[in-house]
Amino acid sequence: MDPAAAAAGEEEGGEKPPVIYTMENKPIVTCAGDQNLFTSLYPTLSQQLPREPMEWRRSYGRAPKMIHLESNFVQFKEELLPKEGNKALLTFPFLHIYWTECCDTEVYKTTVKDDITKWQNVLKAHNSVDWLIVVVESDAKKKNKTNILPRTSIVDKIRNDFCNKQSDRCVVLSDPLKDSSRSQESWNAFLTKLRTLLLMSFTKNLGKFEDDMRTLREKRTEPGWSFCEYFMVQEELAFVFEMLQQFEDALVQYDELDALFSQYVVNFGAGDGANWLTFFCQPVRSWNGLILRKPIDMEKRELIQNQEATLLDLRSYLFSRQCTLLIFLQRPWEVSQRALELLHNCVQELKLLEVSVPPGALDCWVFLSCLEVLQRIEGCCDRAQIDANVSHTVGLWSYATEKLKSLGYLCGLVSEKGPNSEDLNRTVDLLAGLGAERPETANASQSPYKKLKEALSSVEAFEKHYLDLSHATIEMYTNIGRIRSAKLVGKDLAEFYMRKKGPQKAEVYLQGALKTYLAEGWALLVTHTRKQLAECQKHLGQIENYLQISSLLAGDNHLTEDERKRFCQEILDFANQQTENQGQKIILPMHSFAQLKTLHFDPPNAVVHVGGKLSIELTLLSQMPIPIQVDQIAIHVHFSIEKNNYRKTAEWLTKHKISNGVINFPNEVVGFPWSRNNLPALELYEMYERSPSDNSLNTAGIICKNVHMLLRRQESSSSLDKPSGLTLEDGAHVLKCHNLVLEPGVNKITFSTQAKEPGTYTLRQLCTSVGKIQFVLLHIYPIVQYDVYSQEPQLKVEPTTDSLLAGIPQKVKFTVTTGHYSMKSGDTLQLSNADAMPILYNPESKAVIYSNTREKISESSLRIQSSEKITSINLPVAPAYHVIEFELEVMYLPSATESAEEGENTTNKEVQRKNKEKQKLDNCMATVDQKVTIDCPWSIYSTIIALTFCIPFNAKHSLLSAGKRKYVQVCIQNLSELCFQLSDNNLKNTADCTDLQLVPLNPESQQVIYSKQSIFFVWELKWTKELPLSLQCLFSVSFCPATSEKQSLTLKPFTYEFQVENFFTLYHVKTEIFPPVGTEYCKTGSLCSLEVSITRLVDLSEVDRDEALTESDGYCTTKLMYEVVDNSSNWAVCGKSSGVISMPVAAQATHKVHMEVMPLFAGYLPFPDVRLFKYLPHHSAHSMQLDADSWIENDNLSVDKNVDDQADSSSIRSRGSLHSAASGEHKGLPMPRLQSFSSGQVFNCSTGMQILVIPSKDDHVLEVNIT
């Protein structure tokens, strides 16, 4: 028989129920029949049964599972069968097997059948249907008894007798002890059957059990229901699952119990109390922690079974079972997690149920439990696994540390003096509640129990254990990157050290925590930690650090007013301490004390001249809660000279450095260098890159212009650094303010200084001294500067308008920059007078004095004294670095100069001619420079100033003729922007010619000439005697600006001098065109005759005396060339279009020329032009060669005409082509020349005449112009 089964049997014999609480628990299978046979088969059976898994299909939709079956084979006894109502499952026999190897019918009939029947009856009596009959056959036996019936007959008989419908309840095992394939097969069949039947039994019996259990659970609302009873029932199920190695299912049972209990507690809290629960509310008397070392804590289980368990007992037992199962399931980390939940939960439940707990008892329980869980986990995992899963266990460590700490505080182990008697009593009570150490750990060197007992035994031991735990926790937190948690534990540790008067140890932790809070900007935590740190540093005697922290705290609005005042007072007390070493000063950063908000310059552009006054107004926001008496506030200034920089010159500075004089400082939040928050905003700009060749877009993007600001290294906790590298002895440039009171909030402090040396002054540092303490702002940022300059006196003269016009009074602005020179009374500007430019004195003119920043200071009238040579202007008294401005009227008189220098100075005329040329080129006004020499009072040298005047008018003349009558036209063009009134126009013959008369034909005496317009004046020339060859004329017209009303000044008129020559009419040319004979009108395409008649109007005169004149027999003739030209191509000239005629020089001599012309178009056609030239013979050419210009000019013409002469020019169009050939032929030959008449000498009376041409009838082409 199985030894295990035997053991079970033995126990069974005792009074106690046969429960075997070990892992060796297996489902029970009873064996009846041939015990010897079974014993021989047992080894194979127990070995083979679990070898192959079997699928277990479950009820209630639970997932099927593969299961390895094992069994405990026990000899069949009737007592094993459960009685009615017995719910025990562990001892429940799931299957009953009857073994037999009977092969003899006789034997079967006599003994075996009866035996089986008896067995069956017992089973039936107990409603057990899970049975199996095994018939073992062996060849050996068969051989012995050869006369036996065929083997099947016994089996058939058994089947027939017992298994009326369940033939599968009888199996045959053939030759089980032989190693043959047949026996193997029969084994397999048997085992499969066995497993199937076992599982069937499980399903059936467990299902029934579960149903019963559920029924029991449903009764939970009934008054008599007991949780403990139910607990025991469901635990039975859990045990069975555990026995079947279904740990998951087992765990579910416990979890359900857990949830059920929790729900009851919650309901109890909500007022829905169950009677049975009140029992769990009994006061806690024992707090000896969890016990996880045994699979089942029998002590606690009994308490539950006997309904004597407290809440902690129940929870402890439940958790220990859960823990065991979880560890079977290889889920130790879940244990730690559940443990933490359990501990928190228990604490809450005790509170909720209002269970009375002695102070510290729970702390002990939690502490012991934490360590127990941790040790249990350590016991089942190796070091590497634990290290990798610190995050799961660290919570327990931390919780244990926390609990030990509170125990320490409770038992007076943290105080400096050690525990008092009350503390000791409490400790004794707590230790009593722990009870005796459990036997399983009693012999171990370390256990949670021992640890706690030791820790509570003495101050030193407590410190050791607390520090060990804390350090371990901090290390673990740090290792897994939970820095914040680590810092928090560190802070607890610091608190502990502070209690133990060990501030130097505390400081490290506080600083570390502070750094973290600062970096992440948690204001309240920063404040709190700073407060602790201040306390710590005070104890340590770190005066500087303490004062700094105090200043931060005094300005911290998270503290109460009183606290702030207290810290502020600390600072003041120290500052005012009278100590022997006066020299030693404490330097603290300023930002915690006060903040620089704005800075205001006066003058606003922060530029002053040497000796000038500059004031700087600071706005300081005092962070202190009370008014502070400040000894001195100093601004340290850095001085630099940049002489050669144009940007530092007075001119540039006063003009360009414009600002409102207020500099705002960025708001720095005290003590919160929120790294990212403090950064300046991104300055992003669009960027386009275009290809240089075709300007197409290559790249578009965004650039950040302040990358250097954003990406620079973050200064970590710069506010905590001690200010270093500070040079306070830079005494040369310090602005100071003494004895102030800084009120809380905004203060305005004004510094004033007198500028000394020119240069740039940069405000570097701000230093506030309070007694021995100096608060220093190391860098004033953004950069604040002011400039001091010196300036030489200067005079500037410039027109008030764009340009000065000659002839009218114009204003000129004088600007005197005094610079370092101050104007005394009697200082004058001496102007040398020029005749052409008198200075007009207006008694009302005023001089205005401005400061260098263009602020008007005063106004005074200007006194001007004029002598013949010199005009002296009395300057008003003005201090240095001011500007005096006044305006004077000047007038340039161009004609005056001209008339004065007329005839005597040729250079002047040249100037004028040059001006004319310039005017032609630019179409702008002629200019004249006028120089003035000025003597200034500040200099021994004269200043020469050039003023440029523009002449507003341009004049042209022309001679007009009508037959013999002559007219002179003068055109005046206004080039300026102004509008003028013209009057008293006059044309005079300057030569003495009395018989000549100029009759004006101009309607008005006064005319307005607008800007950019022209006006024409005409005179008729009349004469009585013979005309002179040339006529000298002088045109003059008075002008004044049309807008100015006052005519007080007598302005000089504009004059224009010119000469006309050879203006008398010599020839009269008349052209006539006649239609062909017999027709009324000219027709296109038909030839018409053209008649040119040239008539001499005067007898021989001076004008005719030239080479062309030939004289013979008292008759004079001259050679003329005529030319008919039609530039508009209206006419085709047939035959010669030009020719030379010999003209008698006598009045009324007429020469007529005929030629034929053909109109090319219909309509009114203008007559072709007829031109007349003087024809000079070639031999006279040499004498004319002196004037190169005219020779060349005439040469071209002569060539052209020559060609016309010689070539038979039958066609007009051939002229151009012949030209080049002919010119080559005649090169080098003396050539006749043509000379044109001057404009008045030939009068063409047919100019502008037209003749009607009608179209010919056969003209098929009709040209229609639509306009």
Add this chain to the structure above:
Amino acid sequence: MAVCIAVIAKENYPLYIRSVPTENELKFHYTVHTSLDVVDEKISAMGKAMVDQRELYLGLLYPTEDYKVYGYVTNSKVKFVMVVDSSNTALRDNEIRSMFRKLHNSYTDIMCNPFYNPGDRIHSRAFDNMVNSMMMQVC
């Protein structure tokens, strides 16, 4: 319901933190600050694989004896932390989720305000009222 509600910027400084006035404010500040350890851990554990369908609700960050701390992180890494009294067992996961969703919606409204600078501390009456309503119900 909640005893403390905090909104924490991506950079881990508080944008908003408010606790029931009856209790020590400082304690909650410490609790919320420490919870950031777990938030960071959870965020990094979530990884980048499932950015789209990432669960914003982080669940229970850590329990203490007296309080439960829950976390929630928006896609822009702004964290919401809610501290709930442990004794308040009526509060289930689903309620916590819906409270966080409400908080998120209200926060989104703030972000939509053109006068609000992202990253500034939250001073909004609407948000205050909403937070109050979440804290009121039990007190």
